[in-house]
Amino acid sequence: MKRPSSRDVALRAGVSQATVSYVINGERKLRVSPETRERVLRAIEELGYQPNAAARALRTQRTQLVALLTPDLANPFYPILAQAIQDVLQEHSFELLIANSRGIASQERHFLDTVVQRGVDGAIVVAWHLDHADVDRVLQAGIAFVSVGSDFGHELVCAVASRDQRGAAEAVRYLIRKGHRRIAHIAGDQSTPPGRLRLEGYCRAMEAAGLTVDESLLVYGDFTRGSAAPLARRLLAQDVPPSAIFVANDTMAVDAMLSLQELGYQVPHDIAIVGYDDTPEAQFVRPQLTTVRQPIAPAGRAAADLLLKQILSAPIQARRIIFDTELVVRGSA
Amino acid sequence: MKRPSSRDVALRAGVSQATVSYVINGERKLRVSPETRERVLRAIEELGYQPNAAARALRTQRTQLVALLTPDLANPFYPILAQAIQDVLQEHSFELLIANSRGIASQERHFLDTVVQRGVDGAIVVAWHLDHADVDRVLQAGIAFVSVGSDFGHELVCAVASRDQRGAAEAVRYLIRKGHRRIAHIAGDQSTPPGRLRLEGYCRAMEAAGLTVDESLLVYGDFTRGSAAPLARRLLAQDVPPSAIFVANDTMAVDAMLSLQELGYQVPHDIAIVGYDDTPEAQFVRPQLTTVRQPIAPAGRAAADLLLKQILSAPIQARRIIFDTELVVRGSA
DNA sequence: CTGTTAGCGCATTCAG
DNA sequence: CTGAATGCGCTAACAG
Numbered sequence A, B: 001m002k003r004p005s006s007r008d009v010a011l012r013a014g015v016s017q018a019t020v021s022y023v024i025n026g027e028r029k030l031r032v033s034p035e036t037r038e039r040v041l042r043a044i045e046e047l048g049y050q051p052n053a054a055a056r057a058l059r060t061q062r063t064q065l066v067a068l069l070t071p072d073l074a075n076p077f078y079p080i081l082a083q084a085i086q087d088v089l090q091e092h093s094f095e096l097l098i099a100n101s102r103g104i105a106s107q108e109r110h111f112l113d114t115v116v117q118r119g120v121d122g123a124i125v126v127a128w129h130l131d132h133a134d135v136d137r138v139l140q141a142g143i144a145f146v147s148v149g150s151d152f153g154h155e156l157v158c159a160v161a162s163r164d165q166r167g168a169a170e171a172v173r174y175l176i177r178k179g180h181r182r183i184a185h186i187a188g189d190q191s192t193p194p195g196r197l198r199l200e201g202y203c204r205a206m207e208a209a210g211l212t213v214d215e216s217l218l219v220y221g222d223f224t225r226g227s228a229a230p231l232a233r234r235l236l237a238q239d240v241p242p243s244a245i246f247v248a249n250d251t252m253a254v255d256a257m258l259s260l261q262e263l264g265y266q267v268p269h270d271i272a273i274v275g276y277d278d279t280p281e282a283q284f285v286r287p288q289l290t291t292v293r294q295p296i297a298p299a300g301r302a303a304a305d306l307l308l309k310q311i312l313s314a315p316i317q318a319r320r321i322i323f324d325t326e327l328v329v330r331g332s333a
Numbered sequence C: 001c002t003g004t005t006a007g008c009g010c011a012t013t014c015a016g
Numbered sequence D: 001c002t003g004a005a006t007g008c009g010c011t012a013a014c015a016g
Helices: A006-013 A017-025 A034-047 A053-060 A077-091 A105-118 A132-140 A164-177 A193-208 A228-236 A250-262 A296-312 B006-013 B017-025 B034-047 B053-060 B077-091 B105-118 B132-140 B164-177 B193-208 B228-236 B250-262 B296-312
Strands: A065-070 A095-100 A122-125 A144-148 A158-162 A183-187 A218-220 A244-247 A272-277 A290-293 A320-323 A326-328 B065-070 B095-100 B122-125 B144-148 B158-162 B183-187 B218-220 B244-247 B272-277 B290-293 B320-323 B326-328
Touching: A006 A017, A006 A034, A017 A034, A053 B053, A053 B105, A065 A077, A065 A105, A077 A095, A077 A296, A077 B077, A077 B095, A095 A105, A095 B077, A095 B095, A105 A122, A105 A132, A105 B053, A122 A296, A132 A144, A144 A296, A158 A296, A164 A183, A164 A193, A164 A244, A164 A272, A164 A290, A164 A326, A183 A193, A183 A228, A183 A250, A218 A228, A228 A244, A228 A250, A244 A250, A250 A272, A296 A320, B006 B017, B006 B034, B017 B034, B065 B077, B065 B105, B077 B095, B077 B296, B095 B105, B105 B122, B105 B132, B122 B296, B132 B144, B144 B296, B158 B164, B158 B296, B164 B183, B164 B193, B164 B244, B164 B272, B164 B290, B164 B326, B183 B193, B183 B228, B183 B250, B218 B228, B228 B244, B228 B250, B244 B250, B250 B272, B296 B320
Parallel strands: A065 A095, A065 A122, A122 A144, A144 A158, A158 A320, A183 A218, A183 A244, A244 A272, A272 A290, B065 B095, B065 B122, B122 B144, B144 B158, B158 B320, B183 B218, B183 B244, B244 B272, B272 B290
Antiparallel strands: A290 A326, B290 B326
């Protein structure tokens, strides 16, 4: 019932604990004679010995663990990101600890505590409410750190990001080119950078085209499924309804589109819709969603690479990787 | 740069380590005088002290960590399950370590090794290739264990499951009632229990209705997106094509339906489609997918509850929780 | 090539 | 109510 320790193995093999450790961690040089090694291996086998990770971590100060913070696993964006990260980490035999903040500030901070307490080797974070001091705490603890999406105004953090404002503006310009003038925006949570930046991109593009951003064209969701449907309906119920909507992410865009279609609106004829992210759901709906593609998997891989570089080599200096977005024109606009 | 330890806190507060430990783990009885406690708390604050989880785990043999094994995060089924589990665990301040097996046997085993080595307090597992001995290894290590979907023929494991065969049969009977006679099946990976059971359910229902299961009606996918489209096309390209398809999960069903629609088939008029799982994507497609609902979130919560019961109380005896499935009739069949 | 020794940071006896 | 001492299981110096 009790787990065997390396001492048990040593006893059984008639060697010292150190020797057991050597054969397990096989320093490049085979410091152990073949026959001793053989005996130890057999003892390990017979006892079903598994090294104790906590003890090892305590001793080595390394955990082979990487933590990932995500705002919402139900948004397909994040599983895709997580998969990509995991693929990279796996090659280097790091495990991934995934946590969920639900976009709540306190949970984001709690995650940072966890990261420090567990002494994970590195953390990849998608967070919206952290500040310079929060991040600093982690950096001070000597933990490798990569942010996805924001740099928290901290000059030392590695970050991978894309140009939200630019992507949003491109989407809106496209709608303008197609002749739309009353273009509404279902914005994301304004306490988050992507929420604010995409709204800003929308405003910029409108103003650049000499279109006024009417208050009646602006509504605010929270990026989750279900938050957009009522907003879309309200938008369309106005006296002078918009002819197009730019939605801050695909999850909400799909929600909005389906609910409008239920009301009998023809997309894109009655109402054009553009989303953001290009998650798989964009291709499930009919018409397929015109949207701004973010390279999710490449971003995940880049983040993991950046992190591994910090963990494995000396702490590199801060690096930013910016991905370009791309407007994908499908049927909805 | 270096993290403070409880000794540093003790020094600064002018007390012993033991006292620090007492104020942190606050035995229900306040064994520490208020003023001492206050001093310690201040020292903790000032140093930014965070207990070291590895040391704690080594000492207490508990990690406050639960591990979850999942075959494929890209299938919305699993994020939903994970969310539900995490919600329950969070209330008891357990962290969740999510891993991905991609349905590969070796990875499933590797996960079990991880679980033992890290000494997690419990593991929830969705696995398809484990056997009695594998599970036994974990149980022997005294780790709480709950399986989702299968019990690995082990009398001691707690499991939550649903009746795959029954659910599949119900779907097929529904198609038969609607007058379909040539009903095809896009099966899941036959090396997995759900793949086999749903196929079996299909066969049973067909035979019970006196319909022969034609080999030309049976094709095999692997539960992932993309695997079903070519199969669906092949099915429909036959001389005497089926009038309905029962697909082993929604991910494949959506894939099949969209690809058939692209070819000009009208669903459900030309070809009826029924899926399995009732993941959100079933409601995104048009027509919406008729499917067999599994209560994913309740299953997740039940699994987490079962696990917590094992961790917190004495090791309870094995318990099986079986959820009923429900046919949800929408537009696709 | 192998054994001995000394902690890593914490929680927990046992004395005082 | 508090302090000193012990060891969880492992690895890294250092001896031999």
